[in-house]
Amino acid sequence: MTPVVSLQDAALAYGSRLLWSGLDLQVQAGEFVGVLGPNGAGKSSLLRVLLGEQPLRAGQALVCGEPVHRGSSLIGYIPQHGALAPDTAIRGRDLVGFGWDGHRIGLGLGSRAKKEAVERAMVTVGATAYADAPLSMLSGGERQRLRIAQALVTRPRLLLCDEPLLNLDLHHQREVAQAIDRVRRLEGTAVLFVTHEINPILPLVDHVAYLAGGQARVGRPGEIMRAEVLSELYGAPVDVLHHNGRIVVLGGDDTATPGHDHHHEEAHDHG
Amino acid sequence: MGDALAKLISFDQFWSLLPLVTSSLVAGALLGIIAGVIGPMIQARDLAFAVHGTAELSFAGAAAALLAGVSITLGAVAGSVLGAIVLALMGIRARQGNSLIGIVLPFGLGLGVLFLSLYDGRSSNKFGLLLGQIVSVDNAQLGSLALLTVVVAVVLIPLWRPMFFAAVDPVVAQARGVRVRELSLIFMVVLGLVCAMCVQLVGALLVMALLITPTAAATCLTARPVLVSALSVTFAVLSMEGGILLSLSPGRPISPYVTTLSFLIYLVCRAVGSLRTRRGWSARAVAA
Numbered sequence: 001m002t003p004v005v006s007l008q009d010a011a012l013a014y015g016s017r018l019l020w021s022g023l024d025l026q027v028q029a030g031e032f033v034g035v036l037g038p039n040g041a042g043k044s045s046l047l048r049v050l051l052g053e054q055p056l057r058a059g060q061a062l063v064c065g066e067p068v069h070r071g072s073s074l075i076g077y078i079p080q081h082g083a084l085a086p087d088t089a090i091r092g093r094d095l096v097g098f099g100w101d102g103h104r105i106g107l108g109l110g111s112r113a114k115k116e117a118v119e120r121a122m123v124t125v126g127a128t129a130y131a132d133a134p135l136s137m138l139s140g141g142e143r144q145r146l147r148i149a150q151a152l153v154t155r156p157r158l159l160l161c162d163e164p165l166l167n168l169d170l171h172h173q174r175e176v177a178q179a180i181d182r183v184r185r186l187e188g189t190a191v192l193f194v195t196h197e198i199n200p201i202l203p204l205v206d207h208v209a210y211l212a213g214g215q216a217r218v219g220r221p222g223e224i225m226r227a228e229v230l231s232e233l234y235g236a237p238v239d240v241l242h243h244n245g246r247i248v249v250l251g252g253d254d255t256a257t258p259g260h261d262h263h264h265e266e267a268h269d270h271g
Numbered sequence: 272m273g274d275a276l277a278k279l280i281s282f283d284q285f286w287s288l289l290p291l292v293t294s295s296l297v298a299g300a301l302l303g304i305i306a307g308v309i310g311p312m313i314q315a316r317d318l319a320f321a322v323h324g325t326a327e328l329s330f331a332g333a334a335a336a337l338l339a340g341v342s343i344t345l346g347a348v349a350g351s352v353l354g355a356i357v358l359a360l361m362g363i364r365a366r367q368g369n370s371l372i373g374i375v376l377p378f379g380l381g382l383g384v385l386f387l388s389l390y391d392g393r394s395s396n397k398f399g400l401l402l403g404q405i406v407s408v409d410n411a412q413l414g415s416l417a418l419l420t421v422v423v424a425v426v427l428i429p430l431w432r433p434m435f436f437a438a439v440d441p442v443v444a445q446a447r448g449v450r451v452r453e454l455s456l457i458f459m460v461v462l463g464l465v466c467a468m469c470v471q472l473v474g475a476l477l478v479m480a481l482l483i484t485p486t487a488a489a490t491c492l493t494a495r496p497v498l499v500s501a502l503s504v505t506f507a508v509l510s511m512e513g514g515i516l517l518s519l520s521p522g523r524p525i526s527p528y529v530t531t532l533s534f535l536i537y538l539v540c541r542a543v544g545s546l547r548t549r550r551g552w553s554a555r556a557v558a559a
């Protein structure tokens with residue numbers, strides 16, 4: 001079967017700065033792949049490559065056997081938290097509807113097919129209760145579920161998620177992760193999930209793509225989340241601790257977790 | 272007290288004055304429709320302050336045209352479209368753009384005042400650009416306004432959905448293949464044209480009351496995009512026409528009447544909206 005995502009010996013660089021190279025990644029339908037790595041390793045850029053917004057320096061990127069291109073209806077995309085203007089007067093239903101036909105020319109009055117697709121997507125993520133409330137009145141977790149519904153409304157083959165759990169509390173983190181997991185089980189959607197924190201999705205991931213130090217490693221979590229593998233990637237000693245079913249990476253750029261979040265918030269303020 | 276009020280609110284000879292402002296009423300209605308239609312897009316893009324900046328540049332352009340003895344319409348359009356394009360190319364979103372607009376705005380206003388002080392023609396022309404002079408609207412202006420209405424409709428109707436998508440949700444719109452940058456540029460040019468028309472007819476100070484307030488009032492009441500557009504058109508037209516009619520007998524400038532009506536509509540909507548919010552907007556469960 002044709003893999004949903006196929007990257008062959010792919011490399012990405014901005015100018016002379018190499019983000020990663022030698023990335024070989026195959027994602028099959030219904031697979032859940034976590035994309036991990038320190039800040040600035042090019043995790044989000046990997047998603048932008050698949051969206052056709054960022055050309056590779058080397059290698060090849062295919063989605064469902066076709067070269068990547070912008071505006072593909074095979075892909076649903078959940079951007080980083082904060083990409084939405086907070087006080088825009090639209091309803092959750094309208095945000096999801098954009099995923100259906102927002103890119104098409106016209107007034108946007110909608111069709112029956114659209115109405116049904118929007119309804120179905122909102123049922124899938126459990127967002128029907130607040131479908132008609134203005135976005136400005138919703139919590140972060142509620143908005144994030146609408147985001148998932150928006151990405152799902154066209155029944156994509158591939159779901160690209162960019163840190164969808166960021167800024168959510170633990171309870172909502174679990175709910176959002178489970179909503180995404182349910183979709184890939186029900187619809188066979190392949191999921192590429194960018195995160196700097198593996199633990200909330202550890203029970204769900206089939207494979208991990210770890211980007212660091214200009215390189216990339218792909219494998220099962222147990223094969224990648226090991227001291228010798230990550231030490232080689234980072235080019236520096238890294239410890240990997242297992243504690244109560246959680247994994248903690250020490251010594252990589254990843255250790256300074258508080259600084260991490262701080263960094264992300266700064267990026268939002270300027271973005 | 273009664274006398275003072277009579278200077279502001281009166282309907283003396285209302286019916287005999289009415290025929291004099293027929294063309295103004297038509298112009299006011301057209302302007303209200305355009306303003307109401309474009310308002311939600313301005314709000315979605317968080318461009319209220321940019322509108323102010325564009326209006327001041329348009330004012331400077333119109334004042335320069337007045338001084339040079341060329342068409343005021345041309346000057347106003349040149350000033351605001353130039354300003355809008357510069358803002359669009361700088362990639363403005365409110366957060367990064369505010370200081371830029373804050374720099375441009377007083378410069379435009381200052382230039383405009385300078386040009387007006389150098390101009391030694393009729394002084395009513397001077398005040399018109401700043402405070403509004405719709406009573407003296409002529410056929411040429413009415414013609415260009417009608418043309419503008421058509422242009423805005425032809426551009427905005429087919430592009431409305433992707434433009435709104437790009438305004439509300441630029442990151443996903445980009446990923447879905449919407450040409451976000453190009454649409455932003457097109458929108459800013461249209462916005463510049465609308466500002467230029469507003470400046471000539473109702474003055475630079477009234478632009479906000481027409482482009483910003485009606486939509487802000489509408490969004491207090493509903494979050495349905497279609498309804499927001501319909502309500503903001505209604506409010507803009509109501510303020511405009513009401514302002515013209517109320518200013519007729521007292522013989523005052525229309526600006527205070529239009530701005531007051533627009534403001535009152537906003538206050539009422541805001542009050543209704545907050546009542547509704549307190550009672551819960553929709554039937555959603557609290558512990559979601």
